[in-house]
Amino acid sequence: MKFFLDTADLAEIEEAASWGALAGVTTNPTLYSRIGGKLDDFHAHIKRICDIVGPDCPVSAESVAMTRDEIVRDGRELAAIAPNVVVKIPTMVEGLAATRALADEGIPVNMTLCFTVPQAILAARAGARYISPFVGRFDDISEDGLAQLDDVVRAIGNYDFSEDTVNGEQIEIIAASIRSANHVTQAALMGADIATVPFGILKKCVQHPLTDRGLESFLTDWEKVQNA
Numbered sequence: 180m181k182f183f184l185d186t187a188d189l190a191e192i193e194e195a196a197s198w199g200a201l202a203g204v205t206t207n208p209t210l211y212s213r214i215g216g217k218l219d220d221f222h223a224h225i226k227r228i229c230d231i232v233g234p235d236c237p238v239s240a241e242s243v244a245m246t247r248d249e250i251v252r253d254g255r256e257l258a259a260i261a262p263n264v265v266v267k268i269p270t271m272v273e274g275l276a277a278t279r280a281l282a283d284e285g286i287p288v289n290m291t292l293c294f295t296v297p298q299a300i301l302a303a304r305a306g307a308r309y310i311s312p313f314v315g316r317f318d319d320i321s322e323d324g325l326a327q328l329d330d331v332v333r334a335i336g337n338y339d340f341s342e343d344t345v346n347g348e349q350i351e352i353i354a355a356s357i358r359s360a361n362h363v364t365q366a367a368l369m370g371a372d373i374a375t376v377p378f379g380i381l382k383k384c385v386q387h388p389l390t391d392r393g394l395e396s397f398l399t400d401w402e403k404v405q406n407a
């Protein structure tokens with residue numbers, strides 16, 4: 180499984196990128212608004228993210244347009260920002276149609292707001308390169324977000340979508356709306372290709388109390404060696 184960072188915060192992206200294990204970034208309108216993002220700076224901001232993570236890390240930037248033609252226009256503009264931009268499009272009829280059009284132009288799409296297996300299969304058939312089932316938001320309505328993610332991973336794994344995607348590339352499932360390190364564990368056990376995680380959760384994925392305790396005792400014992 181790969182780790183993507185789910186944020187629009189440049190400092191968080193810089194720090195996570197410096198850890199050496201970051202494979203991509205996802206943003207959405209809420210995350211951009213949370214950092215005080217302005218409309219006329221949006222493209223420049225996505226470019227800054229692309230520059231930080233480098234050309235091998237996909238950066239998802241979301242279209243908020245509601246019609247096929249507007250989404251396609253938005254998608255082309257977003258894709259022109261940098262070669263690693265992935266256009267994020269909501270799972271809806273106009274979004275599927277726009278995904279097909281963009282995929283046919285070789286532009287990768289991350290189909291977002293995906294909650295069910297039929298939605299995921301339609302996204303795949305429309306040419307999406309990434310599909311983002313939401314875990315936490317499903318839990319929020321007293322459903323089982325992890326079970327739903329598992330269903331999507333298995334259903335997509337049942338078929339060959341290489342004729343549907345850009346250049347026959349393999350579809351990757353992004354476990355999204357991740358709220359805990361355990362969500363990451365379960366997503367990995369299910370075989371989700373990617374988990375996109377907020378910075379706070381990424382830090383929790385690194386930490387463990389036994390690691391801290393073990394480190395403390397190793398340092399204390401090493402002190403003793405030095406003073407022996």
Ligand SMILES: O=P(O)(O)OC[C@H]1O[C@](O)(CO)[C@@H](O)[C@@H]1O
Pocket residue numbers: 185186205206207291292311313315316354355356357375
């Ligand atoms: O439910 P949350 O925590 O707001 O997460 C929403 C999810 O939507 C996304 O836009 C999907 O990629 C991610 O940015 C995020 O993981």
